[in-house]
Amino acid sequence: MPNVFEPRILAFFCNWCTYTAADLAGVSRMKYAPTTRVVRVMCSGRVDPQFVLSAFAKGADGVLIGGCHPGDCHYLEGNTKFLRRFRMLKRMLADLGIEPERLRLEWISASEGDRLRTVVNEMTEQIRALGPLHMPAHFKEWDTEVLVEDLSHDREEEVGERV
Amino acid sequence: MSEKPKIAFYWCASCGGCEESIVDLAEDILEVAKLVEIVLWPVAMDFKRKDIEALADGEIVATMINGAIRTSEQEEMAHLLRRKSRVLIAYGSCAHTGGIPSLANQFSRSELMKYVYHDAPSVDNPESIEPVSAYQSATLPVFRDVVRSLDQVVSVDYTLPGCAPNPALVLAAVRALLSGDLPPKGSVLAPDVSLCDACPRIGSKPTELSIEAFKRAHLHPIDPDQCLLAQGFACLGPATRSGCGERCIRANMPCTGCFGPLSSVRDQGAKALSALTSAIGADSEDEIDRALDGIPDPVGTFYRYGLAKSMLRRKVDLATTTKN
Numbered sequence: 001m002p003n004v005f006e007p008r009i010l011a012f013f014c015n016w017c018t019y020t021a022a023d024l025a026g027v028s029r030m031k032y033a034p035t036t037r038v039v040r041v042m043c044s045g046r047v048d049p050q051f052v053l054s055a056f057a058k059g060a061d062g063v064l065i066g067g068c069h070p071g072d073c074h075y076l077e078g079n080t081k082f083l084r085r086f087r088m089l090k091r092m093l094a095d096l097g098i099e100p101e102r103l104r105l106e107w108i109s110a111s112e113g114d115r116l117r118t119v120v121n122e123m124t125e126q127i128r129a130l131g132p133l134h135m136p137a138h139f140k141e142w143d144t145e146v147l148v149e150d151l152s153h154d155r156e157e158e159v160g161e162r163v
Numbered sequence: 164m165s166e167k168p169k170i171a172f173y174w175c176a177s178c179g180g181c182e183e184s185i186v187d188l189a190e191d192i193l194e195v196a197k198l199v200e201i202v203l204w205p206v207a208m209d210f211k212r213k214d215i216e217a218l219a220d221g222e223i224v225a226t227m228i229n230g231a232i233r234t235s236e237q238e239e240m241a242h243l244l245r246r247k248s249r250v251l252i253a254y255g256s257c258a259h260t261g262g263i264p265s266l267a268n269q270f271s272r273s274e275l276m277k278y279v280y281h282d283a284p285s286v287d288n289p290e291s292i293e294p295v296s297a298y299q300s301a302t303l304p305v306f307r308d309v310v311r312s313l314d315q316v317v318s319v320d321y322t323l324p325g326c327a328p329n330p331a332l333v334l335a336a337v338r339a340l341l342s343g344d345l346p347p348k349g350s351v352l353a354p355d356v357s358l359c360d361a362c363p364r365i366g367s368k369p370t371e372l373s374i375e376a377f378k379r380a381h382l383h384p385i386d387p388d389q390c391l392l393a394q395g396f397a398c399l400g401p402a403t404r405s406g407c408g409e410r411c412i413r414a415n416m417p418c419t420g421c422f423g424p425l426s427s428v429r430d431q432g433a434k435a436l437s438a439l440t441s442a443i444g445a446d447s448e449d450e451i452d453r454a455l456d457g458i459p460d461p462v463g464t465f466y467r468y469g470l471a472k473s474m475l476r477r478k479v480d481l482a483t484t485t486k487n
Contacts (some may be wrong), residue, residue: 033289048433048437049430049433050429050433050434050474054429056475077446083444083451084451085437086442087452087455088436088440088461089433091461092436092465094476095269095460095461096269096460097480098475098479133479142308142309142477145307145308145309
């Protein structure tokens with residue numbers, strides 16, 4: 001096997017549409033890149049921008065969010081609410097040096113297993129071309145310039161005693 | 164004298180506003196001064212580092228450090244004061260979450276030096292001189308690549324948030340310290356509810372906000388009674404801790420987030436972004452984008468005081484200089 005970089009993509013799929021599409025792709029035995037780790041959420045509107053940042057900070061190379069098509073949201077406008085956040089999050093991540101291809105939002109309905117396959121394959125190729133994001137390694141590298149004491153050490157008892 | 168509890172104040176990468184907030188205790192400072200012995204306060208008193216080094220470990224009852232950590236000297240002082248103090252308090256936004264100085268985490272050291280010593284319009288530097296950390300026998304502190312909050316360098320027991328913390332909270336914290344009636348370690352010494360909760364304009368905040376376009380506060384007149392979000396201004400009240408006395412709101416300015424996140428929030432900017440943009444009253448991409456144009460600098464808006472403590476901490480693709 002040649003040494004190809006396999007991106008790690010964290011995917012948030014809505015229960016009603018995209019997750020079902022992923023299920024359909026599975027039972028239809030479609031083959032696609034094994035790069036996504038899927039988290040099922042009840043609605044794309046449940047996806048907090050913190051989830052996306054946390055995924056990147058913990059080592060994801062890309063984050064994919066899948067929701068119902070506009071107008072089809074099980075909760076009426078959860079997907080629209082996420083779209084609004086997503087448009088701003090994209091701008092903010094660009095300012096913070098994260099390439100736009102690393103964050104993607106797609107409307108994929110329950111019957112579009114094939115679309116899911118295409119999206120995952122496409123995103124995998126794009127991120128493969130960009131290379132890893134490596135945030136945990138960046139954090140480590142940045143902190144070589146300082147002496148960071150073990151901050152996990154709990155001082156609670158000591159404080160209680162000493163004061 | 165010696166039986167009085169010892170207190171220290173120190174400043175790192177800060178503007179001096181936090182020192183001002185201690186002076187803002189006004190007459191109350193006399194009460195505090197009577198009860199404690201101040202062993203270090205560079206802005207007001209003549210004590211040196213060697214005076215602190217001469218103290219036993221843990222001899223200082225409480226130290227309040229304001230400012231972010233940018234230089235090697237600030238880092239050393241943070242470690243020294245941590246060792247000498249029983250309680251270490253991060254004082255103000257910069258020590259708490261990085262503050263305004265941590266917005267510099269969007270730039271590399273060489274970009275900053277280039278701008279500050281060459282390109283800024285007010286600079287007159289014909290010989291193109293840049294600071295160096297060692298020259299002949301003299302040495303200067305090293306300027307780090309990354310701006311950090313205090314708790315990213317040493318462990319912190321309590322935090323007084325704000326730019327600057329308000330005197331009522333400071334006084335309450337000092338009284339709690341002296342009486343020994345302290346909350347659990349790690350607490351932020353301000354109420355754990357959002358600013359909206361305490362906002363005098365809460366009555367005019369609609370149940371369902373629908374923002375057509377974000378407006379910038381210096382370009383549009385602001386109604387002094389209406390909810391600022393309902394008027395379309397990017398007010399960070401929903402995602403910011405209260406306790407400030409709503410000073411900005413009462414001065415007819417939107418909240419910029421200096422009190423930091425609530426305890427349930429890990430990344431203040433992401434949460435503020437979420438709260439504000441979800442309320443846009445448009446559904447199509449184009450309309451949403453147009454509404455968002457009123458926030459031309461999302462990092463500066465949502466992380467104004469907190470880039471150092473954000474999940475990404477810094478613009479991710481910046482170069483780092485070799486270790487010093």
